Amino acid sequence: MVLVAPSLADGELAVLEALAPTQAGEAARASILAQGLPTKRNEAFKWSDLRAALQDGVPKPSGSAGMVPACWQDALVIDFTPEGFGLEGDKDAGLVIESEESLPLEDVVGVESLAAGFAPRALVLRITSQQSRPIFLRRHPGAPMRVRVELKAETNLTLVDTSLGEAGLASALIEAELATGATLTRYSLQQGGNKAIDLSHCRVTIGAGATYEATSLMFGAHFARAETLARLIGAGGYCRIRGAYLLAGSSHADMTSKIIHLSPDTFTEELFKGAVQDRARGVFQGKILVERGAQQTDARQNHHALMLTEGAQIDAKPELEIYADDVQCAHGNTIGALDEEALFYLRQRGIPENQAKALLIEAFVTEVFDTLSEQDVRDWFNDQARTWLKSRVG
Template structure:
């Protein structure tokens, strides 16, 4: 079952659903009974400016599945590239992006998902290869429409000595899934995979990640934080696999969420699968409410309750935002977070 296959064949039975373990909290088959007609082409020259347009060296657009963005960096090259994935209307479409970094290259990928108020179904596949000694920082800002269904699926292949850092920031959609799977070769390669989800109304997001450590001396560090209110639903599924022989792996995962209303929901499934002995691995997961003592302290000093809640929530997710290395992207992420929290 796959979203791309369903769009290609226009067969809703191909969509993943709750009987598929990996999709049980993001049931597309139960939601979509008939595939929408193919999306109409978009004229990308009429698009408004994107959030990263002013801080990237060049820009590529995938509009309603049209276009074939390919980002290739030569050995030792350094570049920042904006990738805008745009969905408009009420059709269905799938697109593909290829990213390739040669040895020693450094790329900042500034990726956005932008949707209007149409009830579209969009799927984007990304194939990413990072050669020895290369570095990729991927910042994803997902701003899909409230009625849209959007699925992004990235497959990342690392070489020894490479590094991959990712930060996903999202406000959700009717259904939204942001999936990243990393093949980790060990050999002192490094992975950081972070995320922030800020959900309101009836929006839904599913952040699914998997990192497979295949050999010795690899590190993974993951931190995801979320805030849900109203009738929103956040899903986090994170898996780290340490294969047999991948000794001296250092892998850590943390997921922490605030639930700010009685009807909001968070489903979390952090997993470690360890088949090697000499490793250092840990995971943590918490779901709760704002610290009432901290809220009381702020209000005692004259801060209005709404401002106090926003300030505490911003500080809660700010730990993730501060881990973004690229200065311009970090500033955009901080502004996006403040705006979503009403600051």
Template sequence: MSLAAAIRTRDAAALPSRREEDWRWTDLRGLIRAVPEPSAPVDPREVGQGAFDHLAETSFVVANGYEPARIEVAAGQAAIVSLRFLSRGEGAHAARAEVRLGEGARLRLLETYEGRGGYLAAASLAIGLARGAVLERIVLAGDDPEAVSVSQAEVTLAPAAEFGQVVAASGARRQRIETRVVHPGGGAKLRLDGVYLLDGKRHADLTTVVEHRGVDGITMQMTKGVVRDQARGVFQGRIVVAEGADRTDARMEHHALILGDRAEVDAKPELEIYADDVACSHGNSIGALDQEALFYARQRGIPEPDARALLTEAFIGEVVDRIRFESAREIVRQWAAERLRRG
């Protein structure tokens, strides 16, 4: 079952449902009774500039699923690329993109999801890194609050490659950012980070699956979320260390703040280890703001709304600070500050 298949066939029975373990908190079949008509074409030249366009050397726009993007960086070359997935209207569409890096290539991929309307959208990405390639993927997911949007990335690494990712999600009626990685070991390094900031009735699901298949692989993962009002955050992280993938170093953390009595966070961090001589761990915590820290800030004359915003910014700042591309890091930091302060 997949959203892309349901859109292609217009068959609601093909939508993922809570009967599938990985979709039990983001049930689409129970939400959508009929798949909408296909989305109308959109002229990318009429949508203006994206959040990262001024940082990029090249920009690709996939509007309402039309014109799939193919991004290639040749061996030994470096590039900064903006990839924009645009959704407009009330229709349904499936978008595709392919990203390939040659041996020793370097890419900063600045990816945005920009929506307006109650659309149904699926995005599929195939990302491949050759030996020694380095890719930093920064995702700013700004879907419409009435939309249903699913992004699924399949990442394949070669030995000695390095892939770093930060996803910043503001949610939607249903929003899911899924990343699946095949990790070969061989000194390859993987970093999967995420931030979700949700209010109103928004829902965001950050799901990751990593399969370690060889010796000497590294995975570091940190996700933090803040939810308020009637919003719902979902984190699902699974790391599988296959038999023979010895000396794997894999560490996963998820931490969330709930700032409302009706807000909800569901988390499922998992480790499956079938190898010896590994260093693997995971941590998970869900709670409220530290009242002592809030009291201390108010005693220093900081109004309570500002004090709450400062504390929550510091909480998620640990993830944002891990973005290596400084200019993009400041854009994500400003995005986070605006969302937190208006709450």
């Protein structure tokens, strides 16, 4: 029997019931009993009130996990359902797959603690040699996912994850450790209905000469928050994160990142772009922390967004916190409307207004994907954005 603080809301009680009976679940339960779910009173959640989003309880799951896109047909597919996870396809040599109990994270509260608490088991992927086959993580509606990835020195892995449920609470926690010279490339697609709660957190430790590259596209949900915490602990570490969001109706999407430079000669490049219309809300929070010993850090962070209609909301908070004196760091943030001159130019050439707007928004947002080296992956992201624009704008 769980003793519950009388101040907890009905939604928080429902979350307590949904947590797994594991050490991680008990840790998350203790955190909620002590502090409740994050609200706008918490600085990190001031534009993303999780308690309010869950005030009516945990939505019943519905929808489909979707098909595996053509560009990932050769991938090893791992399906995460409310009952557990299963594998489909062959795996490369040098990939060890194990399962272990979901353990609590140390001194952590928030989305990552919840994601750990919802998952009864953690899937462990150990990479001991170069991988030619991507791993496709497919989350079914309402399914928890916890994955721990360990890349040994000079190895590589491409990881793809999707969350497409119409309703329900889906959570994901990805923990990755990159040894010397390892490379992890991650692609992520999120799209949820107006009864979907989507919580994801990625924690990455980047060793000497290692590379982490992540690209994501979010269409939001009733509440969607994607967090990244990256720690560069070895000289020559590289972190590159690209993110895009397209939001309409009453959808909500929050892209939050914190990059910590702990070693000298490390590099971060972040680019986020978005477009929001109707009563939707887009949130960007990005912090780059350069510790005292991380001399010769090169860190760049940019966020640019379009407000397409009155009533749309975009909140942005870019931050630099620097304690080293030999660094090159910069950040930029712009929020505006469509270029009227560019729109007039297209209209003058016979392009209907809605189509012209869609073309301009597509060119603006999909710049995030322009530097992807794989043409089929770039086309996949661009096609997702184009389909959304045709249904909402064009």
